[in-house]
Amino acid sequence: MIEVIKNGEKIFAIIVRTSFKASGPVHFFTPNTFSQQLAYMSHPEGKVIQAHVHNPVAREVFYTQEVLVIKRGCLRVDLYDEQQCYIESKVLLAGDVILLASGGHGFEVLEDVEMIEVKQGPYAGEGDKTRF
Numbered sequence: 001m002i003e004v005i006k007n008g009e010k011i012f013a014i015i016v017r018t019s020f021k022a023s024g025p026v027h028f029f030t031p032n033t034f035s036q037q038l039a040y041m042s043h044p045e046g047k048v049i050q051a052h053v054h055n056p057v058a059r060e061v062f063y064t065q066e067v068l069v070i071k072r073g074c075l076r077v078d079l080y081d082e083q084q085c086y087i088e089s090k091v092l093l094a095g096d097v098i099l100l101a102s103g104g105h106g107f108e109v110l111e112d113v114e115m116i117e118v119k120q121g122p123y124a125g126e127g128d129k130t131r132f
Contacts, residue, residue: 002020007103011101012087012102013079013099013100014098015092015098018093022042025042026041029099030099034101035059036119061120065101067117067118068092068116069096069097070095071094071115072094073109074091074093074109074110074111075108076089078106084104104132
């Protein structure tokens with residue numbers, strides 16, 4: 001299952017639930033305009049993906065987009081627009097993945113949680129965010 005959280009036409013988050021399945025080898029969830037791309041891949045046993053390197057391509061990134069993979073536990077994510085106004089909350093469980101695409105966010109750990117975070121770098125420390 002996929003949940004796209006929008007405020008108007010703007011995407012604030014995309015949640016890929018652990019139960020998601022799709023036919024075909026690759027399914028992208030993100031539009032080409034996002035600086036962080038998120039996709040689901042499913043290949044049969046024996047499939048060979050040819051070895052490759054990625055070419056240097058100049059990209060301009062203005063905002064950090066984060067991907068969280070919940071390995072264990074339960075996490076509530078609270079989503080806010082750019083004016084720091086609350087939009088809605090979602091609960092993430094083990095196996096869920098969320099792309100935080102725009103706006104603000106906060107978290108409450110509902111059960112001990114282990115997660116992996118992926119985002120553009122390098123991390124600029126406190127200069128990378130405004131807390132509210």
